[in-house]
């Protein structure tokens with residue numbers, strides 16, 4: 717009987733662990749890429765970045781996508797030249813074959829759909845190299861004084877600073893846009909061109925550190941200029 721007493725709690729723990737995982741599944745990001753417009757056709761499911769879609773044999777062949785999360789698609793390999801953004805929760809979009817896609821990646825947390833997160837990008841319109849995370853960063857390291865666009869997600873604002881160690885000019889950005897499907901939420905905001913976003917008050921290539929929360933009175937709530945690319949469009 718002694719051993720059974722020990723086995724039972726372990727079994728209960730295993731079952732609750734499985735239940736937690738099952739509940740988490742609808743929150744996971746994915747992108748299903750179809751080579752035809754047929755919703756019943758074959759597809760390749762992406763859960764992570766693809767810097768070169770020729771690896772999956774899909775360079776230039778994606779005609780339809782179904783997504784959960786925020787996905788960025790590019791004309792060129794290695795995230796160069798933004799083609800379109802698809803975001804949603806279990807939403808499908810047709811894409812135009814006249815504008816082939818050669819790489820793709822998601823913006824947001826790799827852990828949970830609406831977990832707090834930020835992504836900083838080297839180029840305008842979320843192109844090029846990236847610095848990302850879910851905690852304070854006293855330096856943005858490889859993107860120091862080179863951030864030209866950004867994305868935030870989850871239910872927390874983030875403060876961006878022009879100095880190292882949270883010094884200098886600061887702006888707080890709120891995730892003021894919400895996608896909701898059957899009680900599953902994604903809060904987010906995006907800035908495509910930091911230098912050209914006058915309300916933001918930060919020059920291009922000026923961000924040097926990042927902190928969670930709103931640590932300044934300089935608050936920015938606008939953004940998401942690429943709503944035009946949602947839906948059955950090319951983004952052009």
Ligand SMILES: [Ca+2]
Pocket residue numbers: 837838839840861862863864921
């Ligand atoms: Ca830059």
